Amino acid sequence: MTSNAIEIENLSKTFISVKRKAIIIPTERKKVEALKSVSLDIPKGQIYGLLGPNGAGKTTLIKCLATLVLPTSGSARVNGYDVLKQSTYARASMGVCQGNERSIYWKLSARENMIFFAKLYRMPTHEAKERADELLGRMGLSEKADEKAENLSHGMRMKIVFARALIHDPPVLLLDEPTQGLDPTFASDLRKYISEKLHDKTILLTTHYMHEADMLCDKLALINEGEIKSFGTSHELKEGVRDYDSLHMKVVGTPDIEAIMKMEMVMSASMKTRNGHSDLVVTAQNGYKMAHKLLNYMHSTKGVKVEHFEVKEPTLDDVFLQLTGRRIED
Amino acid sequence: MTELVHETQEEVIHETSEYLESFKSRAMDWTAARTFAVKNLRIAIRYPANFLVWGILPIFWFAPFILMATAIAGPGTSAHFTSISGFNDYIQFVVIGWFVFMYLDNSIWAIGNNFRWEQMSGTLEPLFSTPVPRISILLGAAISDTIQGTMQAGILLSICIVLFGLEYSIVAILPTIIILILMVIALYGFSFMLAGLILVFKDPSVLTQMISEMTFMVSPINYPVQALPRSVQFVSYLVPTTIGIVTIREIAINGAVDLLSFSQAILGLGLLAVCFWIVGIGIFRYAEKWTKQRGHMGGF
Numbered sequence: 001m002t003s004n005a006i007e008i009e010n011l012s013k014t015f016i017s018v019k020r021k022a023i024i025i026p027t028e029r030k031k032v033e034a035l036k037s038v039s040l041d042i043p044k045g046q047i048y049g050l051l052g053p054n055g056a057g058k059t060t061l062i063k064c065l066a067t068l069v070l071p072t073s074g075s076a077r078v079n080g081y082d083v084l085k086q087s088t089y090a091r092a093s094m095g096v097c098q099g100n101e102r103s104i105y106w107k108l109s110a111r112e113n114m115i116f117f118a119k120l121y122r123m124p125t126h127e128a129k130e131r132a133d134e135l136l137g138r139m140g141l142s143e144k145a146d147e148k149a150e151n152l153s154h155g156m157r158m159k160i161v162f163a164r165a166l167i168h169d170p171p172v173l174l175l176d177e178p179t180q181g182l183d184p185t186f187a188s189d190l191r192k193y194i195s196e197k198l199h200d201k202t203i204l205l206t207t208h209y210m211h212e213a214d215m216l217c218d219k220l221a222l223i224n225e226g227e228i229k230s231f232g233t234s235h236e237l238k239e240g241v242r243d244y245d246s247l248h249m250k251v252v253g254t255p256d257i258e259a260i261m262k263m264e265m266v267m268s269a270s271m272k273t274r275n276g277h278s279d280l281v282v283t284a285q286n287g288y289k290m291a292h293k294l295l296n297y298m299h300s301t302k303g304v305k306v307e308h309f310e311v312k313e314p315t316l317d318d319v320f321l322q323l324t325g326r327r328i329e330d
Numbered sequence: 331m332t333e334l335v336h337e338t339q340e341e342v343i344h345e346t347s348e349y350l351e352s353f354k355s356r357a358m359d360w361t362a363a364r365t366f367a368v369k370n371l372r373i374a375i376r377y378p379a380n381f382l383v384w385g386i387l388p389i390f391w392f393a394p395f396i397l398m399a400t401a402i403a404g405p406g407t408s409a410h411f412t413s414i415s416g417f418n419d420y421i422q423f424v425v426i427g428w429f430v431f432m433y434l435d436n437s438i439w440a441i442g443n444n445f446r447w448e449q450m451s452g453t454l455e456p457l458f459s460t461p462v463p464r465i466s467i468l469l470g471a472a473i474s475d476t477i478q479g480t481m482q483a484g485i486l487l488s489i490c491i492v493l494f495g496l497e498y499s500i501v502a503i504l505p506t507i508i509i510l511i512l513m514v515i516a517l518y519g520f521s522f523m524l525a526g527l528i529l530v531f532k533d534p535s536v537l538t539q540m541i542s543e544m545t546f547m548v549s550p551i552n553y554p555v556q557a558l559p560r561s562v563q564f565v566s567y568l569v570p571t572t573i574g575i576v577t578i579r580e581i582a583i584n585g586a587v588d589l590l591s592f593s594q595a596i597l598g599l600g601l602l603a604v605c606f607w608i609v610g611i612g613i614f615r616y617a618e619k620w621t622k623q624r625g626h627m628g629g630f
Contacts, residue, residue, distance in 0.1 A: 005345060015625055034625075044345060063625065066459050070622040080344040088355040092461040093344075102452030107373045119365040120460040122353065148376075164456070171345040202345075 004077075005172050005202035006042040006065065011035055011074035013060050013226075034060040036226040037074065044171075047194070047203040049217030051210070051316060053328050057226040058206035059098075062176045065204070066096045078172050092121065095165030099177035101157040106150040110141055110160050113149060114167060121168040128167075135163040138193070155186030162190060173198070175205045179212060191215060208328050210316040220316070224324040237319045245287020245311050246318045247294060249280040253304035260297070265290050268321045277307075283322050287311045359466040366470025370444065371477060384478065388486045392428040395552045396421060415554035417583060422498075425490045426579045427551035432483035433476070433510070434549065434571040437517035438542045440475035441468065442524040449532070455627055464618065465611065468525060472518045499585030505592060506578050512599040516570035519606025526610070526617030529627075545569050550576060570602045 013035040019028040035057050042048045050058045063069040065076055067087045076083045079093035104113045111132050118128030136145045139159040149157055162178055175194075179187040194203070195216055207213050213220055214234050222230045222237065230237055244267055257271045260282060267283040284290035291311055298306050312318075320328045344350070374380050399420055403411065407418045417423045448454040457467060490496055524538065531537055548558065548566040555563050555576065566572045577595040581587055621627050 013625075060625065063455075063627075066455075068455055068458060068622065068627050069625045070619065079350075088461045088463075089353070091459060092350060092353045094459075096456070096459045098455065100452050103456045105369070105373060105451070105453060107376045108369070112369075112372070116365060116369050117456070117460065120362050120457070120462045121349070122359065122361065122461075123349070168349050169347055171347065171350075 003044055004041040005044045005046075005079055006040070006048075006204060007075075007077040008038055008040045008061070008065070009075050011038045011061070011064060011076055012072045013057075013064060013069065014072045033226050035064070035071070038223075038226070038228055040221055040228065040231075042202055042204060044202050045200060046218045047198075047205060047216055049213040049220045050204065050206040050223050051208065051213045051220050051320070051328060052206075052223035053208060053326060056223045058223060059176055060226075061223075062096070062098075062174050062204065062206055065090075066094065066174055067091055092168070093170055094172040094174055095168065095170040096174045097162050097165035097176065097178050099158070099161075099180040101154055101161060101181075104149050104157060104160050104164065106157075107148060109146045109148050110136055110152070110156075111145040113160055114164060117164050118167045123168060131167055131169075135166055136160075138197070139163050140189070155182050158182055158186065159190070162193075171200075171202060173201050173203045175203060177206055177208070179207070179209065187212075210328060213316060222316075222320050222323060224320070224326070229323040230319065234316060237316060238314050241283070241314045241319050241322050244283050244285055244314065244318075244322065245290070246314050247280075247282040247284060247287055247291055248308075248310050248312055249282070249294065249298070249306060250308040251278050251280060251298060251304055251306050252276065253301075254278055255280065255298060255301055255304050260294070263290075263293065263297070265293075268325055270321060270327050281318075281321070281327070283314075283318055353461070355461075357463060357465070358469075359463055362462040362466040363470040363473065366467055367474040367477070370471060370474035374474070374478060380478075384481045385485050388428065388432060388482050389489060392424070392486075392552075396424060399424070399552070411554075414556040417554075417579070419496075419583075421490075421494050422496050422583055423554075423579065424552055425487065425494070425496060426498075426582055427549075427575050429483045429487045430510075430513070430571050430575045430578060431546075431549065431551045432486060433479045433514055433517060433574075434545060434569070435542065436475045436479035436482070437472075437514075437521045438524065438545065439538055440478070441471045441521040442528040442538055444471045444475070445525045445528050446532070449529075449627075458618075458627060464614065468522050468614065469518070471525070472521055475521070476514050498582040501585055501587065502578070502582035505581050505587050509574055509577050509581075509595060509599070512596060512603060513570045513574035516599050516603035516606050519603060519608070519610035520570070522610030523606070523613045526614035529614075529617040529621045532626075545571075548572075567598070568602070570599055570606070573598045573602070 015032045015034055017030045017032060018026045020026050038061060050061065052058050060069060064071045065078055065083060067083050067090060078090040081090040081093060083090045108116065114132035114135065115128045118131055123131065133145065136142055141156060141159060144152060144156060149160060165173055179190055191212060205216060217234065219231065219233055220237060221228045253276065254273050255278065257269055260266060261269045265284045265286060267285065269280065269282045271278050271280045282290065282294065288311065295306065295309065298304050317328050407420050411420060412418045415423060445454065448457060527537060548562055549569055549571055550566065555566055555572065558566055573595050577592065580591065
């Protein structure tokens, strides 16, 4: 017997891309393992986050749960319903919000969009209207309810997409990058709503915003190349890298990242260069000793000048960097 | 309000609500089909150019054929046409063909394009995330297309009656409606098949253009079935509109309902409807599974 609202067991998804010659003759088959035996249980009422860079497998996992993609192997249950064998009940049990403002009808008004989807969830007309107005009100869109979506701002449209996921008051919510591309005010509104008003929901949230994951999620799964690399609370994950320090450096010029990575004590290093300025992040054991060494290296490197330097507390990005060698926002 | 329901047999707990308690899986959801149709029509009327498509464009499609025919054979008819078709007024003959063709054209282009439009708009995945039976979405799209097709056909017929002073039998109205309904039901199966193909092949233009041209060629719209080579005549009767056009012409122009041929037409259309629905739904289901396996549902 289980009380988990979402259960994912050894879920794998392999996509096969085929390159063809002369339209039909396949010349090359390439397997892309989007999910590699992912297992994750989410208890009722919890918010779990999937944190990872683009292409890590977050959206594929959400789509498997939303019954939009068939897994290659493994199983998943949403609200106790198998997403393959009881897909209709699984769909009725969840609301899906994909971070795409195009996923509503722009020629319909906010209210018409909400009522349309409510009816697809088999809500009676009067109930659909009441629920649509209630949710639009909660999103601060009452005055814009009769405005066609094409005349609304990006943030407003995203709020409609989010509200649509709640239309049938589902016990489970799948939120795929719900704040992507939103301006800070709208993003903050949505995060506040999720944290304050959706206590009774079980939520699986994908994001590549670390502060969002930190703020909203009870537990986090760090995912990369289709695998869950680490799992726990934000605090637990950061504790795991307490033995290491994160050194952040802004420099003029382009230091040799390969040379830095080969230095003793360096666990990982990443660098972004733009307009001749580089942002360098180095994770290393004994940060202060490393800082000295790194500064000496910069001073001795021709064409490189340090503008800013600090040793920071580890962030989820540092955890991710240490686990995978790449940054979440890469 | 939520509560927990224990299913001891499966040892699984489903969290439930009033909504989930009343929710039952259905093979067909008529409310969803109607809702989908209304949504499509509402969007259609918000694109003003559609009024031109409904009201004027069909005239430009078929006018060249009338002009060509009258240029060759003169106004009215030719002896050869009368001998093979059994009708002596070409314009009266051809207008019925185009009237029925509006339904065929809609069934070929509309549902497939509708799915493509949903795909391009980004709304196909949200639709498929809802617990609506797929057949309801397909039927909803089909019904809205039929309404648009009926508007096109009705306007075309009305304009032609006024423009050419045509006369058709009043007796024909009820039998014509019966034949049209059966024909449209059969065409829905055809449309489901095309919608499935569009889920797989994405861009419908080449595919639907090819099917559209082929069905146009084998259909007795501008010429009688007898004008086609014998082997092609058989293929022609596999397109539901052929039976529709032939029967409606007989009734509307001659003004008499021959019970035997009318019953045969109904039986023929019924058989085609069953076959097209089985094949259409089968292809659509396979296509949906195919796209879900490849993760292509919302892809371009």
